[in-house]
Amino acid sequence: MGSILSTFGALAIGGIVASATIVGVVSSQTSPSGESPANVNQPVIQYGSES
Amino acid sequence: MSDWRGWVPRAWSLALALLLLGPALGPGHLLTYDMVWVPDLAVRPDVWGVGSGLPRAVPSDAVVAVLDEVVPGALLQKPVLLGALVGGGLGAARLVPGDSLAARLVAVAVYQWNPFVTERLLLGHWPVLVGYAVLPWVLLAGRRWRETGRLPASLLVLAPLGCLSASAGLATAVALLAVAAGGRRTAPALALALAANLPWLVTGALHAVDARTDAAGAELFALGPDGVLPPPLAALVLGGVWNGEVVLPSRDGVLAWLGLVVLVVLAAAGARRWVRTSARRDVVALVLCWAVGLVLALLTWAAPDAVGWLAAHVPGAGLVRDGSRLLVLCAPLVAVLAGCGAAALLARAAGPTTGTTPRVVLAGVLAAAPVTLMPDAALGLSGRLEPTTYPASYAAARDAVDGAGPGDVLALPLSSYRQPWWNHDRKVLDPLPRHLPRDVVASDELVVSDVTVAGEDPRVREAAAALAAPTPGERADRLAALGIGLVALDRLAPGTAPAVAGEVLLDTEELLVVELPGAVDRPVRTSWVVAAVLAWTTWLAVVLGAPGLALARALRGRRRRPETAPGRGPETGPETST
Numbered sequence: 001m002g003s004i005l006s007t008f009g010a011l012a013i014g015g016i017v018a019s020a021t022i023v024g025v026v027s028s029q030t031s032p033s034g035e036s037p038a039n040v041n042q043p044v045i046q047y048g049s050e051s
Numbered sequence: 052m053s054d055w056r057g058w059v060p061r062a063w064s065l066a067l068a069l070l071l072l073g074p075a076l077g078p079g080h081l082l083t084y085d086m087v088w089v090p091d092l093a094v095r096p097d098v099w100g101v102g103s104g105l106p107r108a109v110p111s112d113a114v115v116a117v118l119d120e121v122v123p124g125a126l127l128q129k130p131v132l133l134g135a136l137v138g139g140g141l142g143a144a145r146l147v148p149g150d151s152l153a154a155r156l157v158a159v160a161v162y163q164w165n166p167f168v169t170e171r172l173l174l175g176h177w178p179v180l181v182g183y184a185v186l187p188w189v190l191l192a193g194r195r196w197r198e199t200g201r202l203p204a205s206l207l208v209l210a211p212l213g214c215l216s217a218s219a220g221l222a223t224a225v226a227l228l229a230v231a232a233g234g235r236r237t238a239p240a241l242a243l244a245l246a247a248n249l250p251w252l253v254t255g256a257l258h259a260v261d262a263r264t265d266a267a268g269a270e271l272f273a274l275g276p277d278g279v280l281p282p283p284l285a286a287l288v289l290g291g292v293w294n295g296e297v298v299l300p301s302r303d304g305v306l307a308w309l310g311l312v313v314l315v316v317l318a319a320a321g322a323r324r325w326v327r328t329s330a331r332r333d334v335v336a337l338v339l340c341w342a343v344g345l346v347l348a349l350l351t352w353a354a355p356d357a358v359g360w361l362a363a364h365v366p367g368a369g370l371v372r373d374g375s376r377l378l379v380l381c382a383p384l385v386a387v388l389a390g391c392g393a394a395a396l397l398a399r400a401a402g403p404t405t406g407t408t409p410r411v412v413l414a415g416v417l418a419a420a421p422v423t424l425m426p427d428a429a430l431g432l433s434g435r436l437e438p439t440t441y442p443a444s445y446a447a448a449r450d451a452v453d454g455a456g457p458g459d460v461l462a463l464p465l466s467s468y469r470q471p472w473w474n475h476d477r478k479v480l481d482p483l484p485r486h487l488p489r490d491v492v493a494s495d496e497l498v499v500s501d502v503t504v505a506g507e508d509p510r511v512r513e514a515a516a517a518l519a520a521p522t523p524g525e526r527a528d529r530l531a532a533l534g535i536g537l538v539a540l541d542r543l544a545p546g547t548a549p550a551v552a553g554e555v556l557l558d559t560e561e562l563l564v565v566e567l568p569g570a571v572d573r574p575v576r577t578s579w580v581v582a583a584v585l586a587w588t589t590w591l592a593v594v595l596g597a598p599g600l601a602l603a604r605a606l607r608g609r610r611r612r613p614e615t616a617p618g619r620g621p622e623t624g625p626e627t628s629t
Contacts, residue, residue: 003405006409021422021426046501047467048295
């Protein structure tokens with residue numbers, strides 16, 4: 001009985017984690033962080049900005 | 052381990068790499084920040100490190116310049132990126148002691164799918180990633196050297212491959228010495244580490260006068276937070292890059308904290324198992340690498356002024372200013388502990404009433420955890436790695452410069468980075484210099500968060516002074532006197548570029564190439580050439596030594612074999628130490 005429960009529990013948790021992974025990957029693709037075009041009036045393109 | 056179990060980590064590693072790179076493997080050149088690949092990088096003086104600027108891309112540029120004589124740059128770039136990920140993951144899997152398949156899969160995932168990989172990939176630091184991939188293999192080969200007493204031929208290739216950039220070379224040297232030094236191996240290990248790093252060491256020394264970097268860079272490039280994780284915690288998960296632009300959005304939320312917790316729990320669970328099942332020397336080597344990487348990275352965060360002072364006063368000390376780049380040394384231990392932690396948790400889950408399914412599910416969840424916790428790394432970092440095609444003007448500019456009179460090229464405007472529309476409006480180091488068949492004088496100044504970090508190339512300063520002359524004719528004369536025979540202007544880049552007098556060789560929507568009258572070629576100093584030739588010859592000798600050593604051993608083995616008569620058994624004498 002315990003074995004059956006743990007099997008179903010594991011499958012449920014695994015399914016939830018797998019679904020969350022797929023949803024996470026898909027949703028991050030549908031809202032990509034866009035790059036703003038270079039502003040021709042700015043004096044220079046910066047290498048980056050501090051975290 | 053049976054055959055299919057051996058193939059599963061390979062398939063998993065390849066699948067993760069393909070998922071992460073995604074569109075980056077499509078046709079065209081992937082250009083992102085410092086990653087500039089061109090159809091054919093010319094074999095010219097500065098790729099060997101004898102140009103006027105610091106040899107920052109030595110030896111990686113020379114290797115690419117030679118290889119892309121055979122394979123076009125766009126084709127070469129793909130296997131390099133794919134190989135850097137897969138090679139690293141498989142190396143990490145091999146470092147895990149025992150035969151737990153789940154442990155290996157977790158090690159692969161942790162090594163290939165983490166903030167260090169995504170951030171360095173987006174920053175375009177591909178030689179660092181090649182060094183990252185080579186690191187576990189260096190540790191494995193070093194261990195074999197220690198155990199057999201014979202220098203593995205593979206190490207003669209791995210060491211130079213791990214030293215394609217200065218910082219990667221330092222990490223490779225630390226790993227090699229940590230795992231192999233001791234007794235009669237110390238001198239050869241030191242010699243190998245030195246020879247593998249010789250091209251950038253020697254050519255860097257030739258520029259020693261200019262190799263002091265702006266102290267302002269130390270604070271800007273120090274270890275930083277990784278999204279919501281403060282710097283010391285960011286370092287534990289191999290994050291903390293200085294540039295907030297390359298940190299993925301998932302690092303800004305609860306997933307980053309969850310990732311930290313999972314990693315710490317796995318490491319804690321796996322530490323005892325790892326120590327118990329590994330050779331003492333391997334434990335010391337991996338912990339030593341981790342400690343060196345972590346301490347140096349934390350130093351840039353805790354004491355940026357001291358790092359800045361060092362960079363400004365000690366030639367070459369600027370190498371350590373990019374704090375999170377040093378975390379490359381922490382990665383092997385992190386992956387191994389995570390793998391061992393997975394094995395330990397699975398062993399604990401194996402109770403008398405527990406079936407196979409829960410353990411398989413747990414193994415799958417742990418192996419996929421890096422993807423679950425950083426989903427936006429998938430498919431080219433959510434589309435941020437997108438190859439492009441150069442406008443035809445770039446090939447035309449190359450032809451124009453090739454057929455022009457003597458002198459080097461000055462790239463204008465005098466700024467380092469571009470963000471052209473044809474690169475999907477993404478930032479990239481000015482790609483024009485790498486397109487051209489001659490040495491190019493280009494700005495090496497960096498602007499970060501509105502703070503300018505001064506460059507080191509004295510010729511750029513001289514060119515800037517020449518451009519300040521009042522008339523186009525005077526500017527052209529002064530530039531020609533510096534050995535500059537052409538000016539190449541990127542019309543799409545912001546910033547001003549004073550006009551210079553000369554013959555227009557190319558005038559397109561993107562580029563303008565002007566030939567200046569009266570320039571002469573600037574000869575490279577003979578002493579520099581001699582020093583560079585010696586360094587490169589030594590480096591090449593190490594690489595070519597690998598097949599030579601393997602062949603010599605094979606021949607020696609063949610010569611010995613007939614002496615072993617049937618029934619006398621194999622040779623049991625000691626192996627020849629190298």
